[in-house]
Amino acid sequence: MNKKHSSHTTMLPVTAFFVRKAEAALAKAANRVADLHFFEQVLARLKSGEDLSPELAAFKKVDKKAAIESTKTLIKRCKDDLTKGYWDIKSKKITLKVKAEFIKDELVPRYTAQYRVAIKSGEVVIQVETAGVTVEVHTNSKKCKASIVERxxxxxxxxxVLAGMR
Incomplete structure (x- = not known):
């Protein structure tokens, strides 16, 4: 994985955390893209009139119309998951905005995930950008009162760490 980082202040452990977070999110997205392609193929086969009940046991219990509808639902769920991405951090002190850009010939979407972390001395903004396997992390602590980067x-x-325990 190609990694770049820049920051107003150098926060290497924070940057490393978000690089690992991005790597995990991209791996999950790649798996979800595989699911999406599988369901799209199933839908195309169902629409062409093919009987998939010998291959997919779940389709033995439903008619063609229900099979098509459930497959469309699975496709929508995959697309929703890919749009949201896998970026959540469970914390009331961390807000997140995710933007996903789908580019035709790329395996996974390009993501921009912006975290705003409220801390005692102010707010730190962390922006993670991906393109393929390239991850860039930018940190900005301009809104913090603490002058010591380490603090x-x-x-x-x-x-x-507290969010990881939740």
């Missing part, structure tokens, strides 16, 4: 970094890492 800001420690406060962010503390919140990330």
């Amino acid at each position: 800001v970094q420690d406060q962010v890492m503390k919140e990330l």
Whole structure:
């Protein structure tokens, strides 16, 4: 995985955390894309009139119309999952905005995930951008009162650890 980082202040442990988070999110997205392609193929085969009940046991119990509808639902769920991505961090002190860009010939969407972490000394903004296997992490602690980078970094890492325990 190609990794780049930049920051207003150097926060290497925070950057490393978000690089690992991006790697995990991209791996999950790749698996979900595989699911999506499988369901799209199933839908195309069903629409062409093919009987898939010998291959897919679940279709033995339903008619063609129900099989098509359930497959469409699965396709929608895959697309929704890929749009949201796999970026959540469970914390009331961390807000998240995710933007997904689907590019035709790329395996997974390109993501921009922006985290706003509220800490004692203010707010840190962390932006993670992906393109294929390239991950860039940008941190911005301009809104923090603490002048010592290590203190800001420690406060962010503390919140990330607490979020991981939830």
